[in-house]
Amino acid sequence: MPVRTTDVFANILEKMDTSMNPFVMKLVNAQESGDLLVGFGPKLKSHIGAWRNQFPDMPSTDVTRPLIVEIGCHYGHTIADIAVDHPDALFVGIDITFKRVINTAERAKKLGLKNVLSVLANAGGLEHMFAPGEVNGFVTFFPDPWTKKKHAHNRLYSPKFCEAVWQALSPSGFLWLKTDQRPYFDDALSHAAAQGFEVTQSLPVFSDKDYSSYFMRRFQLMGEPWYGQKWVKPLS
Numbered sequence: 260m261p262v263r264t265t266d267v268f269a270n271i272l273e274k275m276d277t278s279m280n281p282f283v284m285k286l287v288n289a290q291e292s293g294d295l296l297v298g299f300g301p302k303l304k305s306h307i308g309a310w311r312n313q314f315p316d317m318p319s320t321d322v323t324r325p326l327i328v329e330i331g332c333h334y335g336h337t338i339a340d341i342a343v344d345h346p347d348a349l350f351v352g353i354d355i356t357f358k359r360v361i362n363t364a365e366r367a368k369k370l371g372l373k374n375v376l377s378v379l380a381n382a383g384g385l386e387h388m389f390a391p392g393e394v395n396g397f398v399t400f401f402p403d404p405w406t407k408k409k410h411a412h413n414r415l416y417s418p419k420f421c422e423a424v425w426q427a428l429s430p431s432g433f434l435w436l437k438t439d440q441r442p443y444f445d446d447a448l449s450h451a452a453a454q455g456f457e458v459t460q461s462l463p464v465f466s467d468k469d470y471s472s473y474f475m476r477r478f479q480l481m482g483e484p485w486y487g488q489k490w491v492k493p494l495s
């Protein structure tokens with residue numbers, strides 16, 4: 260039976276035959292039962308401005324907890340590593356595939372992490388997901404490069420994306436990119452600079468600590484180069 264929604268967060272559910280992908284019903288059931296910390300669909304609309312309240316086992320009275328969002332969290336390797344190191348911060352992992360959203364939530368559960376929420380959403384609609392200033396940092400490791408010119412409109416980094424990140428970030432919030440694609444990297448640098456982001460060596464919340472990812476390890480094994488940049492939204 261198709262799961263239908265007109266919601267921007269889950270337009271990928273539209274016209275989907277749930278019998279084709281076992282992870283669809285897994286996600287639906289997990290959100291309903293609360294067995295895994297996951298989110299998708301129209302329910303996410305109520306999270307805008309209230310993402311810090313979506314972690315049932317983290318006391319919501321502490322409104323100062325850093326809220327960090329990883330876009331393209333894949334199977335949850337990076338977000339889990341970071342969340343283990345920062346038990347008082349809150350993490351939202353966003354991915355566009357059902358399987359990866361479930362896998363991320365299962366990884367977090369296996370590690371006993373209460374501070375990781377795995378969300379099915381299309382980051383192309385980031386501007387609709389967060390209240391202004393709600394987020395303290397965005398992690399974007401190895402976004403799909405879409406190297407062909409005719410596919411360039413699918414790239415995560417664009418002037419629109421940088422503006423959405425800027426709006427969602429608190430003052431001194433950060434944006435962190437890693438990519439294996441030099442042209443992608445160069446474009447991202449210019450979009451971020453045009454938006455007003457400032458390059459930094461040391462990130463608020465994470466300090467100087469580096470984190471790897473599934474794709475980063477793959478490129479390292481193959482001896483391929485990769486490029487990284489950290490930016491902050493200046494205080495004024």
Ligand SMILES: C[S@@+](CC[C@H](N)C(=O)[O-])C[C@H]1O[C@@H](n2cnc3c(N)ncnc32)[C@H](O)[C@@H]1O
Pocket residue numbers: 330331332333334353354355356359380381382383399400401402403472473474475
């Ligand atoms: C190349 S993988 C990188 C995964 C991981 N960040 C890493 O470095 O190992 C890109 C990830 O982004 C996800 N993704 C692609 N487009 C997306 C979108 N529009 N919104 C959210 N996630 C997306 C993919 O499903 C995939 O998990």
